[in-house]
Amino acid sequence: MESLYQKANKLLMEVESHISSLGHSYSPQLEQEIEGKLEELFSDIQRLEQMVAKEPPSRKQSAKLRVEQLSYDCQHLHSTLRTFQQKQRLKEKEEHDRNELLSRRFTANDPDTSIMIDHALQHNQSLQNANRGLDDILTSGRNIMGSLRNQAGTLKGVQRRIIDIGNTLGLSNTVMRLINRRSTQDKWIVFGGMIVTCIIMYLVVRYLT
Template identity: 50%
Template sequence: MESLYHQTNKQIQEVQSLMGRLENTDRQSVHLLENDLQVRIDQIFSHLERLEILASKEPPNRRQNAKLRVDQLKYDVQHLQTALRNFQHRRYSRESQDREREELMSRTFTTNDADTSIPIDETLQLNSNLNNAHRGMDDLLGSGSSILTGLRDQRGTLKGTHKKMLDVANMLGLSNTVMRLIEKRATQDKFIMIGGMLLTCVVMFLVVKYLG
């Protein structure tokens, strides 16, 4: 076990040394160095699996210490693996940004570019349609307001007419049956007016909800 332990520890130190060269390696060679590091790290993990088996077979008085030494090596190599992946992620991000920047700089923009004129035309048409819809909504709301005002005026007129009819009936001494008929008709007219107001409100609500 001691021989394999020292061999693995030496490999970890070599990987640590190579990791320090990543930042200064040119773009053409960095892929090769990354691959070499990954191969070395995989080999270290393989050795650690063997070391864990050997540590479990150590005598009881040495087993705990052997496991601690293997765990330390495992921690070191896991740290190196994470560092390599972080470097690769940063490199991928930089290369992607460089490509996007080059594509943006190499693109030629013109004022008559069809790709830009079509969305502009569509936007103008959409704005025109929205303005027309808003004007239609304003007209509809104005009409609804006028209808409600008219219904309120009619209600006031009906109440006044009802009162006058009762006064006239009292003066003429009409029968109770005629009086009840007059009151029934007034009640019906009241319900019709309320129903018309509610229907108008529902229509206005639906228009605002689905066309607003």
């Protein structure tokens, strides 16, 4: 399970890096690669969730926390990619409409020319407003992601402390069992020594008097 978790965690960091690169320079090939890696990551997480159910009780809770955090991060990366794709499609449509408008020819006596231009301008303005709205959403999403990373770091620190406490408790229980066992052995040694001493004293008194 540990090797699969490390593989999935490495894949998660690769997806995060690729999405950051995609935001600076769009590439359809990179977008397809990210989608493929996300599908592989979701598949690995499903396998990890099945493995967690088979973990021993002493490690099951910590393993479950790690897999849940991995799944949570993966869901947010998937949501970020979908938001970026919507923005990219909107940008492409805006460019297509602008090029179509610039390439359209109007006659001097065409009565519908002004109406078509007004409609195109209104449509372009609506697209720009939608584009700004998506920018705001992406900015908010990045802030949320930063906050979630900080929370994830805090949770991982708590998780490590819980695991350390659990290991300490396990060691303490082992030590207590050893102490109890040694106490029992010492008790029987003392009783045996007392009995042997009494027998020796009895024999000494009997044969010397």
